[in-house]
Structure formats: C-alpha cells, structure tokens
Amino acid sequence: MFPKIYYFSVIRNKKIILGVEHGGLSFKDFMYQNIIIGVEYGGLPFKDFMYQNPNLSYRDMKILFYNLIKAFHTLKEKKIVHNDISPINILIESPEKVKIIDFEISFECINEYKDSNFPVYWPSYLASELYISPELMTWQRIRNIIGFIRYDPFKSDIFSLGLCFLDILGIDIKGLNIFGINYDIHIMEMLTISYDYIAKDSLRKISYRLLREKLQNTIDERIEKNPYNYLNDTLRKMLEVDIVNRATIDEIYKDAKYHVGIFD
Secondary structure, eight states: OOOEEEEEEEOSSSOEEEEEOSSOSOTGGGOOTTEEEEEEEOOEEHHHHHHHOTTOOHHHHHHHHHHHHHHHHHHHHTTEEOOOOOGGGEEEEETTEEEEOOOTTOEEOOOOOOTTOOOEEOOOTTSOGGGSOHHHHHHHHHTTTOOOEEOOHHHHHHHHHHHHHHHHTTOOOTTTTOOOGGGHHHHHHHHHTOHHHHHTSTTHHHHHHHHHHHHHHHHHHHHTTOSSGGGHHHHHHHTOSSTTTSOOHHHHHHHHHHHTTOOO
16 A cells, blocks of 8 residues: 655646645645645655566656656746655656655745855755765754855755665665765865855865865766666766756756657
8 A cells, every 4th residue: 555645736747746744835835826735645665666666677767767857847946945855755656657755844945046156045954864965964064063054955956866866776875975074174165155265266176176076986986886877977967066067957857858758
C-alpha cells in the first residue's frame, strides 16, 4: 500500500503532484492559479522505487528524469524553494508519475539578483545534511556564529537533486558537499561578505580554486560511476561546486527535454 499524502496538484498537460505531509506551507501560500488541494495515495520513495526496479531501461530513466526535473521547474515558476530535497521526499509511482512531498521548510523566493550579487537568506538547520549543497553544509557548521549567508537557494536545490540521483543509483555521496572543515573560514567569507571578495581577489582566488578543484574532482569521479552515462554531462552541471557556474533549473530542464526528444 502506498503511503497516504496530502498534495497540491498542478493542472497542466500532464498532472504533476507537489505534495506535503506533516505540516508544510499554509494553504494561502499555495493559492496560485490552477492549483487544487486533495488527498491520494502516493508512490514509493525514490530509493525504494529503484531497489524494486534495478534494471530500469535507458528510456524509462530518461522519462523519469524529465518528469522529476519538470516538477522542480514548476516549483521554480511558482517561486517555491523546496529546501529539503532528499530521496525520501520524492515519490515515484512510475517514470511518468513523480511526486514531491514534505514542504515543511519550503519558502517563497521572490528575490532577484545579477551576476554574483546573491541576496541574504537565513537557512533552516532542519534540511537533511547528506543532500544539502556545499554552501549550506558550510553554513551548518558555522551557524552558531553566523545566522545568514548570501546564496541562490534554487541552485542549492539543484545540487541536492544531483546528489539524490547519485545516491539512488547506489553511488556513495558522503563528503561530496564538504570543502573541508579547515577551510570553513575561507568559504564563510565568500558566503557572508561576497562571492567576488574571494573569487576575484588576486590571492584569495588561488586558495578558493584549489579548494573547489579538490572537491569537484571527487564529485566528477563519482559521476563517472553512473550506469546511465548519457546523464553525466547534465549531472556535472547540477553538481558544480561553484555556485555561480552551477546550472539553473531552466538549463537542466532544457537538458531533460532534450533527453526525451522535446526540442522547443
């Protein structure tokens, strides 16, 4: 029996379900055009679905990837940051039916920025540490000192989604969001003062480049273990350590559409 969930259903050409259980955003916050509220039975958690379908075909994985990215792209269009992406918060009934649940720490994000001038946010400590981005992992370790950081929460979600894909494929993701505890101070300056303060300083940028390359090389080695290797380039864009160079959900959605033959 599938777990019972409360959900918000976006009515489009195909139905995408954006679910929420035990709490979440108020109904008022989700009162957008074409969204309804209801109850239904969901699918299996992402990992469980893959355990039961260990030989998922290339075609089905392309469809699954497309529908999952489409769901998160819909969230971005509604300016909603999930903020706690993990395999347990993604339910799969079939490659065509993907559901996102648990919006307990989600928030509406209307801030805009240019280049690397990231807005200030006060992150939540409740997100699953194994799947958060490197910038949020750094903040987790210094949050008793600094309560805010400058970052792009949508790009942070993209990194989390990339880690989820590696994880459900049985690839070890431990340590893929950690620069190294001895270097928190350097990354903290980037996240609290400004990105350019580190990345464009003649001396500091050398240290940052070495830190970034060390973590990125480890990530890239794990990506190469992906059996669905046609997704590797897209996963590499999602798991870019540098937040400025990391892909946006729009760019990943374009890749996902390409994989299923949609070229608009």
